[in-house]
Amino acid sequence: MPELPEVEVIVRELSSRLSGEKIINVRTLWKKSFVPNNQEMPFEHNILSVTRKGKFIILNMDVCYILVHLRMTGQLIVTNSHNYDMRHLRVIFELESGDKLLFYDARKFGRIYLIDNLGKFFSNFGVDALSTEFDISYLKDIFNKRKARIKSFLMDQRYIAGLGNIYIDESLFRAGVHPSTAVHKLSYKKIVQLHGAIRETLEHAIMNMGTTISNYMTTGGGFGNNQYYLRVYGRENESCYTCGTKIMKIRLNNRGTHFCPKCQPVK
DNA sequence: CTAATCACCTGAAGGC
DNA sequence: TGCCTTCAGGTGATTA
Numbered sequence: 001m002p003e004l005p006e007v008e009v010i011v012r013e014l015s016s017r018l019s020g021e022k023i024i025n026v027r028t029l030w031k032k033s034f035v036p037n038n039q040e041m042p043f044e045h046n047i048l049s050v051t052r053k054g055k056f057i058i059l060n061m062d063v064c065y066i067l068v069h070l071r072m073t074g075q076l077i078v079t080n081s082h083n084y085d086m087r088h089l090r091v092i093f094e095l096e097s098g099d100k101l102l103f104y105d106a107r108k109f110g111r112i113y114l115i116d117n118l119g120k121f122f123s124n125f126g127v128d129a130l131s132t133e134f135d136i137s138y139l140k141d142i143f144n145k146r147k148a149r150i151k152s153f154l155m156d157q158r159y160i161a162g163l164g165n166i167y168i169d170e171s172l173f174r175a176g177v178h179p180s181t182a183v184h185k186l187s188y189k190k191i192v193q194l195h196g197a198i199r200e201t202l203e204h205a206i207m208n209m210g211t212t213i214s215n216y217m218t219t220g221g222g223f224g225n226n227q228y229y230l231r232v233y234g235r236e237n238e239s240c241y242t243c244g245t246k247i248m249k250i251r252l253n254n255r256g257t258h259f260c261p262k263c264q265p266v267k
Numbered sequence: 268c269t270a271a272t273c274a275c276c277t278g279a280a281g282g283c
Numbered sequence: 284t285g286c287c288t289t290c291a292g293g294t295g296a297t298t299a
Contacts, residue, residue, distance in 0.1 A: 002292055032275095055293080071293050073277080088277090107276045109293065148270055157294080164292050213292065214279080233292095253271065256290075 002070050004129055004162030005205035007055050013219045015050040017078050022046050022096040033090040035113045054128055054161025067113040074110030077102045078219045129162040136195050143183045151179035152253045166211055166233045169258045171197045173232045178264045179257050232258040
């Protein structure tokens with residue numbers, strides 16, 4: 001489901017609702033969703049803060065961390081109702097206040113990890129796309145000698161963390177780069193443009209509270225608005241806002257990929 | 268080591 | 284209505 005902007009919106013909400021809370025119990029309804037794989041476990045931890053790295057949501061606690069990855073269809077909902085929906089409910093965190101943090105996940109791809117060493121967990125992880133470490137020289141370095149197509153390279157979280165299918169298509173459009181371009185063929189000028197395009201695309205999406213296509217929602221059940229501002233994603237056969245050419249959709253490494261053939265010519 | 272493809276799951280949407 | 288196919292904000296494992 002979500003990419004960096006959606007996760008960021010969720011983290012901001014969770015941060016104000018969960019900081020200072022205490023988890024007093026965890027119940028797992030689908031074993032694979034919670035990586036210790038215990039159905040029930042004694043559990044008492046204070047949540048100090050909620051942060052993010054790439055698409056991972058991080059609950060920072062006294063002596064350990066809970067990491068949540070929503071993958072395609074995961075949702076986190078905070079509720080004080082006793083009558084919540086059980087359909088697709090996978091994990092329940094009970095809080096001392098009486099509220100519950102509910103993890104829903106229709107496709108069961110999402111994962112929640114309980115770990116004690118963040119550095120080790122993220123050792124193979126690239127820089128976050130909104131961090132200051134993600135700058136033009138970093139982008140130039142990781143692009144050096146790479147022959148992969150730019151779209152699939154940007155999907156790889158070991159280099160840049162946070163980008164996914166929607167925002168890569170949108171960023172490549174803004175930068176005027178064809179998604180099949182071999183990474184090492186990008187000119188310095190295009191690298192600069194792409195860096196700016198990625199930043200702008202993500203920041204705009206966060207301002208719009210994320211993109212709701214099918215089931216992304218915020219922790220209180222609200223929707224995003226960024227779907228109304230997409231320029232290529234989901235617009236196949238519609239006219240490019242810049243030049244009027246029909247937006248094309250192709251399959252790249254098994255992912256639907258949208259672009260304007262005129263604004264993003266093959267290099 | 269790098270790059271591409273498959274596997275994991277379920278449900279919604281479209282064609283017939 | 285219903286059956287069948289395809290597709291989906293992701294990523295780990297497997298293959299070449």
